[in-house]
Amino acid sequence: MEFSLAKRVSALTPSSTLAITAKANEMKAEGISVIGLGAGEPDFNTPQQIIEAAILSMREGKTKYTATGGLPALKKAIIDKFIRDQGIDYKPSEVIVTNGAKHALYTLFQVILDEEDEVIIPIPYWVSYPEQVKLAGGKSVFINGSEENQFKITPEQLKGAITDKTKAFILNSPSNPTGMIYTEEELKLLGEICVEHGIIIVSDEIYEKLVYDGHNHISIAQISPSIKEQTIIINGVSKSHSMTGWRIGYAAGNEKIIKAMTDLASHSTSNPTTPSQYGTIAAYNGTQEPVEEMRKAFEERLNTIYPKLISIPGFRCVKPQGAFYFFVNVLEAAKITGYESVDEFAKGLLEEANVAVIPGSGFGAPDYIRLSYATSLENFENALTRISSFITEKRALQK
Missing domain, CATH: 3.90.1150.10 (Aspartate Aminotransferase, domain 1)
Structure with a gap:
C-alpha cells in the first residue's frame, strides 16, 4: 500500500x-x-563546568519533567544574561526555553503566521528560515543583500518589500552564512520601519559571542523600548558554549507570543531535556x-x-x-x-x-x-x- x-x-x-x-x-x-x-x-x-553540572543534576535525581517553558532557575540565568550583555530586561513570562534555537524559530512561526502571511527574509539566509515559514502556511518575501553592502539589506529595500500582508522580518546578525554584523545605526533604521508598520522583528542572535577584529554584536532589542516591544530574540548555547548536541535554545519577547509558544510546546515536545537545562544554568552563571x-x-x-x-x-x-x-x-x-x-x-x-x-x-x-x-x-x-x-x-x- x-x-x-x-x-x-x-x-x-x-x-x-x-x-x-x-x-x-x-x-x-x-x-x-x-x-x-x-x-x-x-x-x-563543551566546557567541563557545564558537563559536571549536568552530571551532578542527574546524580541528584533531577531527571524528571520540568515546566514546559523551562526551569525557573534557567529563565533567571537567561534574564540575567540579557541584563549583563545587552542591558535589557525581561520577565520570566517573556522567556521560553526550547529544544534548540531551531525549535524556538519553528514554534514562533507556528504561533504568529496564518495562511498567506508574509515574512521578509534577506538573502543570503539560513536554510531553514523559508522552510519553517512554509510549514506555518506563510509566504517568504526575499530581499537581496548585495555583496557590495556586506550582504546587508538597506532601509529602502525593507520599505519596498512591506505589504498589508507582512507579519514579520527576520534579522540574523552575526549572519549565517556571511558572518556580517549590522551596526547600531543600521539596526535603528530597520527597527524604526518595523515599529512604524507593526511588523514583528525575529532577531536570530545565535552567533552573538563569536565576533572578531574589534566588531561588536548589538541586539536590535536594545536600541529603544519601542523596537524591543516589536522584537522576539532567538538565541541559545549551541554556538556560544559549544553545546550543539545539548539542544537548548530560547526565545524572549512579547508575553502573549511567548505564552502561545509555551502552549504549543506543551502539546509537541513538553519540556527541554532536564539535565541539559541544568548544564545551561552553569553555562550562563559560571565563568565565561x-x-x-x-x-x-x-x-x-x-x-x-x-x-x-x-x-x-x-x-x-x-x-x-x-x-x-x-x-x-x-x-x-x-x-x-x-x-x-x-x-x-x-x-x-x-x-x-x-x-x-x-x-x-x-x-x-x-x-x-x-x-x-x-x-x-x-x-x-x-x-x-x-x-x-x-x-x-x-x-x-x-x-
Whole structure:
C-alpha cells in the first residue's frame, strides 16, 4: 500500500547541506580522505563546568519533567544574561526555553503566521528560515543583500518589500552564512520601519559571542523600548558554549507570543531535556573564559586563513566579522574550471579534490559556497591546497 504525505511536508525543499554531508560521510566510510568544511558547529568540546553540572543534576535525581517553558532557575540565568550583555530586561513570562534555537524559530512561526502571511527574509539566509515559514502556511518575501553592502539589506529595500500582508522580518546578525554584523545605526533604521508598520522583528542572535577584529554584536532589542516591544530574540548555547548536541535554545519577547509558544510546546515536545537545562544554568552563571578562548581561536583561524583563501584564482570573499564561515563567490572559479554552475563545481570539489563545501544555492545565493573554519588550521590549509591544485589542473584542461 502506498501512503500519501501531507502537502506541507511534500512541499519542503531538501537540504543541500545534508546532501553534501551524506555524500562526504559515504566517501569517508569507503576509506577516502575527505576534508569537511561544512560543519555548522564548533569543533571544541563543551566546557567541563557545564558537563559536571549536568552530571551532578542527574546524580541528584533531577531527571524528571520540568515546566514546559523551562526551569525557573534557567529563565533567571537567561534574564540575567540579557541584563549583563545587552542591558535589557525581561520577565520570566517573556522567556521560553526550547529544544534548540531551531525549535524556538519553528514554534514562533507556528504561533504568529496564518495562511498567506508574509515574512521578509534577506538573502543570503539560513536554510531553514523559508522552510519553517512554509510549514506555518506563510509566504517568504526575499530581499537581496548585495555583496557590495556586506550582504546587508538597506532601509529602502525593507520599505519596498512591506505589504498589508507582512507579519514579520527576520534579522540574523552575526549572519549565517556571511558572518556580517549590522551596526547600531543600521539596526535603528530597520527597527524604526518595523515599529512604524507593526511588523514583528525575529532577531536570530545565535552567533552573538563569536565576533572578531574589534566588531561588536548589538541586539536590535536594545536600541529603544519601542523596537524591543516589536522584537522576539532567538538565541541559545549551541554556538556560544559549544553545546550543539545539548539542544537548548530560547526565545524572549512579547508575553502573549511567548505564552502561545509555551502552549504549543506543551502539546509537541513538553519540556527541554532536564539535565541539559541544568548544564545551561552553569553555562550562563559560571565563568565565561572558555567562551572567550574559543572566540580567540576562531579569530586566529579567520585572520590566518583569509589571505590564503582570497589568493585562490576565481575566489572572492568579503571578510567575515562574526560566526565561523567564509561565504565565497566562486562563480569565476567555476567558469575557468569548465563547470556550468557553482553547484557542479562544489560537487567536483567533493568527488575529485575530496573537499566538502556547502553550495550557496541552499542559502539563496547560487554563485557562492560556504566554508566553515570550525576545524583545525591544519585541516583548512590542507583543504585550500587541494582546492588550489584542483583549480589549476581543471583550468589547464580548458586551454
